[in-house]
Amino acid sequence: MNIVITNQALQWFSDEMEVQAGDTIRFYVRYGGSNPFHEGFSLGMSKDEPMNPTVIAKHEGVTFFIEEDDVWFFNNHDLYVDFDQELDELSYDYK
Known part of the structure; x- marks a missing residue:
């Protein structure tokens, strides 16, 4: 499993969450919403320190990770994070 972050998504993190190198x-499972695999759950994110990361990706000095307890949510798919200009928000795809 991998995390792929586009440059446009990284810019969103910089602009909206003041993320820097x-x-x-952290990408984590939250109750509510939906996704292609688990009704009633959705993807959340926060600035957080890794405790027991299973998936780690670095992009321009920023580390993105998923903790071991949340890996089930992705159903053995890679997480692709992009920015949707039309909706002015991040978009997630699972491949």
């Missing part, structure tokens, strides 16, 4: 961003 050296910061760590």
